[in-house]
């Protein structure tokens with residue numbers, strides 16, 4: 001091995017310039033692959049954090065009845081609500097009629113870290129200045145703090161004042177801007193002709209533009225009065241200890257509660273898909289740099305095989321086997337590959353760090369003030385894996401050709 | 417390795433019988449060797465002479481296990497080699513055969529000493545120190561004791577050919593095959609390489625075969641074969 005490596009190294013060094021180009025290709029391919037993964041993955045994670053922070057991991061909503069259960073239960077109280085039959089044969093009844101019971105059973109699940117009952121509805125909110133449509137969420141503050149990041153999203157005012165003030169209201173930064181109001185000002189909510197009066201005690205920012213423009217929070221009891229719904233609620237927002245397990249927990253909850261349960265993965269599927277495609281396509285693009293480096297490697301090694309026919313022939317004639325010749329050429333590829341991966345990793349660390357301190361301003365699906373990156377060992381391993389496959393393949397073909405050089409034929413042709 | 421060949425120099429190192437070889441394909445097929453038989457003895461210098469293109473190199477490649485005959489048999493140290501697999505023939509070349517060609521075929525970026533050590537490293541029976549020691553000895557034998565650390569491409573043509581001889585001797589092979597080893601050299605270098613080969617053969621008890629078209633040199637050998645029309649006379 002060492003004997004062959006010595007020969008490999010001399011062959012390699014004689015082709016320094018071409019090999020340096022290939023090396024640079026691997027280094028940049030590996031580094032850019034990692035940096036783009038770090039960014040796309042970073043933003044994906046930020047999006048997920050934002051989504052979880054605003055909407056929780058799970059939502060327990062409409063009650064459903066399977067055909068058989070519905071036949072059995074369907075005795076007389078069909079006036080309670082209207083039913084929407086769906087493809088699967090389930091019948092949905094909007095909302096949760098007995099939130100207290102459901103909440104209690106959800107809380108018994110060991111994977112659940114918090115449950116908040118929400119009564120949601122639409123209303124117009126007006127200051128003296130103008131009137132806008134909003135999504136009103138009636139909540140119990142302490143419950144809701146256990147399932148969202150609302151606690152850290154208050155920009156003006158305070159949650160302490162909100163909990164003291166029965167007619168207190170929290171609104172988003174963008175809505176506050178549109179309405180041109182300040183903490184302490186009075187707001188009116190209007191729903192189906194009824195009009196109620198609230199005091200602005202806090203302004204929050206989730207980072208999601210739509211929520212900051214349309215969401216408002218009031219106390220659950222106030223919401224019951226506003227929407228004239230003395231019982232029931234719209235949904236339960238649930239936080240989990242491990243949000244990655246949300247789809248499984250959702251299935252389990254559905255079976256137990258006979259209520260429709262949505263995981264955040266299901267809810268945000270469109271955006272999650274966008275991020276995934278973005279991550280994959282940027283990975284593919286960067287991997288193509290590595291493939292080009294592989295072509296360079298193939299080219300250079302094929303050239304070395306051509307130029308070194310004499311040396312290969314004499315090595316074979318003095319007893320070096322085909323395996324020795326293959327290993328001499330594979331080791332040239334490996335040497336460049338290993339150097340390329342290590343340098344690529346170092347460059348990736350530096351670039352990722354540099355990118356993470358670049359300022360940007362993003363408001364929309366989430367908010368960020370600098371490039372978000374994710375540090376993950378997997379990005380490094382993947383980059384190394386792709387480079388290894390490409391370079392080993394690019395080295396193997398010339399190596400095999402070198403091994404099949406007929407020493408007698410070459411020696412006769414080149415000065416036997 | 418030295419035990420496998422008779423020390424008194426009387427043993428047959430290589431025996432060939434009725435070798436045939438066709439070269440080329442289809443219309444330009446040439447019957448280059450037409451039933452060559454010969455024996456090479458330890459401690460003796462044999463010459464093969466003949467005009468250019470008569471098949472001397474072709475014969476040497478067959479004897480050196482670089483090529484296979486279309487018919488006939490070959491024994492190296494009593495072992496039948498014509499039907500042996502590549503996995504047997506390659507190590508046999510490493511251990512028992514040394515080659516010197518018209519062109520030196522040195523590794524240009526390796527020093528003289530490193531070139532001489534290439535066959536030893538493959539055989540892998542000596543420690544690094546023993547290899548250094550032996551290559552030093554060989555450098556002395558070929559008269560290059562002060563140039564062992566020079567890169568091969570910084571040596572003169574005569575010196576390069578000496579290193580090639582040194583490399584052929586590295587594993588003390590029983591058989592030394594030289595194909596016009598002095599063809600590229602001036603008179604002085606040519607004479608000295610030839611003298612070197614003869615001296616080493618007699619000294620180390622090797623069987624040496626020198627292919628040459630120089631009749632003057634051939635006359636100084638112990639046995640001379642003429643290759644005419646694909647046959648030895």
Ligand SMILES: Nc1ncnc2c1ncn2[C@@H]1O[C@H](COP(=O)(O)OP(=O)(O)O)[C@@H](O)[C@H]1O
Pocket residue numbers: 439440441444445446448466467468469470471472473474475
């Ligand atoms: N690949 C080949 N195809 C056809 N003829 C060949 C081939 N190689 C060698 N020959 C012919 O075989 C004959 C013997 O060649 P060679 O052994 O090299 O002769 P020498 O070494 O005596 O000069 C020559 O006539 C040469 O032209």
Ligand SMILES: [Mg+2]
Pocket residue numbers: 416472473474595
């Ligand atoms: Mg010839």
